[in-house]
Amino acid sequence: MGRWKPGAGDRLREAALSLYLERGFEQTMVADIAERAGVTARTFFRYFADKREVLFGDSSALEEEALAALEGVPATTSALDAVAAVLDTVARMVGGDRELARKRQTVIMANADLRERELIKLTSLSAALADRLRQRGIDDIEASLAAETSIAVFRVAFSRWVTATDDQDLQDIIRQTLDRLRTLAAGR
Amino acid sequence: MGRWKPGAGDRLREAALSLYLERGFEQTMVADIAERAGVTARTFFRYFADKREVLFGDSSALEEEALAALEGVPATTSALDAVAAVLDTVARMVGGDRELARKRQTVIMANADLRERELIKLTSLSAALADRLRQRGIDDIEASLAAETSIAVFRVAFSRWVTATDDQDLQDIIRQTLDRLRTLAAGR
DNA sequence: CACGGTGATGTCATCAAGTGACATCGCGCG
DNA sequence: CGCGCGATGTCACTTGATGACATCACCGTG
Incomplete structure (x- = not known):
């Protein structure tokens, strides 16, 4: 010392x-x-x-854990299911303290520069995710698409979780949102 | 003068x-x-x-046109189809000059600050899109999801278009990518 | 125990982004 | 003609960010 x-x-x-x-x-x-x-x-x-950056210090740890979660998924799993597993892990890490999440979110949403930084963190995760999916032999487009889609689902679900008045679990909301996407995309 | x-x-x-x-x-x-x-x-x-901002000056015009395109879509159209129409318009605006697009992309991808700005422009479009979809009576989650998804599709397709060696049309690539998403989400 | 190395911090100087206040001056209008 | 407007210049200033170097408690070593 x-x-x-x-x-x-x-x-x-x-x-x-x-x-x-x-x-x-x-x-x-x-x-x-x-x-x-x-x-x-x-x-x-x-x-x-x-x-x-002072508000996003943990995001690299988050990314590591997320990618580690991907490793644990059987190689035969479909891209979307693999991504679902990753989202589950992310939800577990972020979904613990909703009050803290709200505080952070309040600050971030109030400022354009912070919103930008938040976005690029997610996108960086998406890129890394797509990379690993490709390494698993998943086709290029499908990998990118699955990764980007996971970010979309996360953003929608997270926003819902943070603003919700009841105390729903983030993991549950994410699962529901992913299901909604499935039916949405299947439509017609 | x-x-x-x-x-x-x-x-x-x-x-x-x-x-x-x-x-x-x-x-x-x-x-x-x-x-x-x-x-x-x-x-x-x-x-x-x-x-x-000097690199993103037209993006507000783009957003306006995109939203205008949405107005032209029949109210009965599904969220995803409406979004597809919007993407078609965006593709027409952006897809004209691939050389210019490449130059811009080269500069943007080489710098983190520019990547951030690019992202927030797309996200702003997504938010506006979701808003209009909600005004059309589409359910909240579905609107957000469709809008975010459209961004995902656009990003994947655009990246593909910019790096492609043959001269495929951006509009075609976007349609293909959207189809891929449909099958991806429907899978299993 | 003295001594030198190390790492975290302070200090100082400097650059570049961005902003507010005010001056300047050609053009067009009455 | 003269007056006001709008686009630009000039200047001063704040803040974020970075490089170079000084400082000094701590730690191990001879």
Whole structure:
């Protein structure tokens, strides 16, 4: 341990989220976050690449787990079913704390830059997913399509979950949404 | 007409695209673009909200046309078929000049910030689309799902079109991709 | 125990994006 | 002719982000 209180990264994360909630993302300066966390602005950028990234730190862990979940699925499973399994895992990771999810979502939806960052995280997951599906021997288009579709389903389901008044399970909502997609696409 | 050569906006657009191609997006400074266009950096920001937006100026026109296309579809049409009609219109607008599309895509794919912006444009279209579908009396989930799905199809198809070596029509590729999705979702 | 290395942080300088306030001046209108 | 408008320039400033170098508690080693 050095001269300083440990856990600077966590302190910065907490400081940022609370400040973003209090005054909004744009109105919060990096210097403010750093001050509340008891460090300098320069240190903030040693932990997070930019002001937005502080809200998306766990998403790489999420991606890893999601891809790991894919490994566990039998090779004979169809693309869409494999993707369903992945979504199930993602739901388990994200669906734990709805209050936290709501807070995050409130901040993110209130700012265009944050919405952009959120999207690219999902898309990055989609790309990785498609890649693994292709490695499983699934045809190129089908792999991309299944991956992109999973993102579509997730977005719709997540939004529903976050805004729901009752306490439905995210996993359930995702399954329902995927079913809806199946019937929708089958239609006509 | 004022003291200055007219068409500053167009000149800025051209200057920006060529510079982004020559040295890359990050290596290009707004001052460079402005200089090549024969104006000041301040003027650049009077035409474009930021350095990225210069590549996405037409996307609002695209969105308008897409939504207009939706109006032309009979009210009895299913959500997915309505969305298919919209995609057809989008394809007609975007699919004209593949060389230009390739240039744009080259620049965009080479930079994370631009990829983010591209995504949010599509998502904005998706949101608007879902909104109109809901206004047509289509159920909430189904509307969102159809809209998000259309984006998925478009992304897959567009990527395929841009990288294709033969000169397939974007509209055809989109139709094929949508069919693939139908069978994919119906599967099992 | 002194000493040097290391890692996390601070300090300072600098660049580039973006914005607000105000000046400038050709053009067209009354 | 003179006046106002609109497009642009000029200037000052804030903020995000990054590189270079200094600092110093801690740790191990001789």
